[in-house]
Amino acid sequence: MQPLSTQPYKGTRDFYPADMRFREAMFAVMHKTVRRYGFDPIDAPIIEPIDIYLAKTSEEIVSQQIYSFVDRGERKVALRPEMTPTVSRMVAARFHETPKPIRWYSIPNVWRYEQPGKGRLREHWQLNCDIFGAATESLADLEILNLAVDLLRAYGATDTHFKVYISHRSILNAVFKNELRLAEEKWPAVARILDKRAKLKREAYNELLKAEGVSETQAQELEEFLNGKEDYLKKKPHLEGSAYILDMLQNLSSLGLLPFVEYDPSVVRGFDYYTGLVFEVFDTHPENRRSLFGGGRYDNLVGAFAKETLNAVGFGMGDVTLEDFLRTHKLLDDIPRRVDLFIALLDTGLGTEALKLAQTLRTQGLAVEVSLGAGKLGKQFQEAEKKGITRVLILGEDEVKSGIYPVKTLATGEQVKLRAAEILPIG
């Protein structure tokens, strides 16, 4: 029979021990940081009814990227492509009994059928942090931005490594409506062109605008809006979202966060459910200048599951782009394996005795690996070394009788005789 493939499913990763140590170190920083903000962990099944994505998730994801199928009970289901609808569903299920504001986080794996490439896989893990039902919404927005910055700072990143670009969903529409007087049916198409602006040559960008019937005067106004940034907003205080952004920048300044955060009117974000603040965090490394993660305010999503809605703001930070970021800037590197002791056997028949000794040492807090009969001592030392274990205890008949064991440090060859109680975890 032909052997089965050893490869993981296309566009996904197997996590071997070294990968897991890195992932765990990366996730540990997330857990620690968000818990200091009072966020509580949640989780949910990876399968959801597909309906919950039809309403508010981006059209591209649902029609082209979602993993969906019909189960044995004829239910149309999907592997979650993102966590926000699930979290909103869970909030709606315990709408009244959960004290507000609700601060929840999770690190789910999410699935999208994408062409795999750098920073883009079919399965990735994603830290989701959300605040629901804040009495003062802008304060929740500020806390979310503070948390987003603190997360990257917790890995040792500084304002030279990343930048958070913020905007407000209403501003662009207000500019379309009040300043450009653009027909409403054209807004989505023009917004998509703006979204691609940074990647387009100037001429191509102008051509696309023209094709949508944007006049030169209108294009000129768009330029002022995009390049003028805060100054444009100060001149146009009547625009919806304008005062919001100016206030937010003021508050970010009070919190000492302005070195990390900037207003960028071109930030839009793909999800249809955003209603206010939107933001996107970029790597500033010249060779890695791309979006790390983003989020925003989505005040209507809980309302899709309940009679009332609840204001909400949050973000999702993917592990693939984060790992690239951390490795590129040398903020987190491979984590060495850590086992305190290897027990080598002078005689294969001493295996049970070795397991017995290991029991004792484990109750003392040591991580101990026992040779499962590997043959000659030299070969067992090699096994320990290959496994990244630095100390070996050699067990023979005499040692079993005396309870005094030679413990060898492999790097130096130094050997000491110790009783079990004297063997401590490595430093």
Add this chain to the structure above:
Amino acid sequence: MQPLSTQPYKGTRDFYPADMRFREAMFAVMHKTVRRYGFDPIDAPIIEPIDIYLAKTSEEIVSQQIYSFVDRGERKVALRPEMTPTVSRMVAARFHETPKPIRWYSIPNVWRYEQPGKGRLREHWQLNCDIFGAATESLADLEILNLAVDLLRAYGATDTHFKVYISHRSILNAVFKNELRLAEEKWPAVARILDKRAKLKREAYNELLKAEGVSETQAQELEEFLNGKEDYLKKKPHLEGSAYILDMLQNLSSLGLLPFVEYDPSVVRGFDYYTGLVFEVFDTHPENRRSLFGGGRYDNLVGAFAKETLNAVGFGMGDVTLEDFLRTHKLLDDIPRRVDLFIALLDTGLGTEALKLAQTLRTQGLAVEVSLGAGKLGKQFQEAEKKGITRVLILGEDEVKSGIYPVKTLATGEQVKLRAAEILPIG
């Protein structure tokens, strides 16, 4: 529009913060215990090609319970119903470069389309521990049994709470072949009857045997085998697996594990890939007398993915039955929420100042929740109380100026004035 359902997909669970605290506490014991045995963590995508289950997983799972579908690239895939084929695939992928023996563990979620009931859900998490490529296989079996016992002991369980029943896959077949001289095509059917024996009335059991053409003499021999236990094996040393079990019991005795482990010839286990040791752990509680988890030796599974095979032994311990066990015996209970401090605002306008103070306290290691503008002080105290926070700092204009803050313990009403640096995490 009709609101969408807030329920999780049938037969699955949402994990709210209290559920997650319990799960994390349960998993933390697993991580700690298995790492003391030198087991390394791994993980893999939840989607696998369906082929890897067709060969060796039980027929019932593949034909009736597997979640399978065709992806957008026409690949036949499945959500993993168990982890063993995946782990074997990963071992095969790095067969030569990984030092042996390989000790790997994971806590994946697995999916089976089952009728949900007590202890049975469509999604559950499962601790998998496996040893591959031990030079002395029986020593690996002994270590796996030791670990299985230690895991439950790590939760505080004793020999009054659970029992591990062991057997060897070959024994039953050897009895069929050498003692009963039963035609080989009848073995699977008779084995299935034995598997149900404990649940059947005596007459029904006898009828089923008779229907398969088992004579009264043969049925008599089966009784001696099942009831005689070790004594039967001692009388029949020529049976394959007989010496193995007698040796294993000896070694378990040396390790002090006999109070936890017993030989039970009726243990079979459902998976087709088992080749030697099989075991099943039972709750001994009279109202909860059922299988908690099990495992065994499967020496041919890696060979399905590689030119050579590698001996292997392991087990999978599900979270649903384990949680039942821990709660029934009161070994693990709900874990209280733990946030060190709540910052209440005398004035909603002080939100940014509160976030700034929280930043400082967080760098001191405190978990701090900030009121996001909840109105009157009494209402904010209520919010803190509902959230399980025991201390509240009250922030007003004067406090912002002086840097000295009243900190109130809600249970006692006691209030002290502290500088930020004097506020410590709760005990």
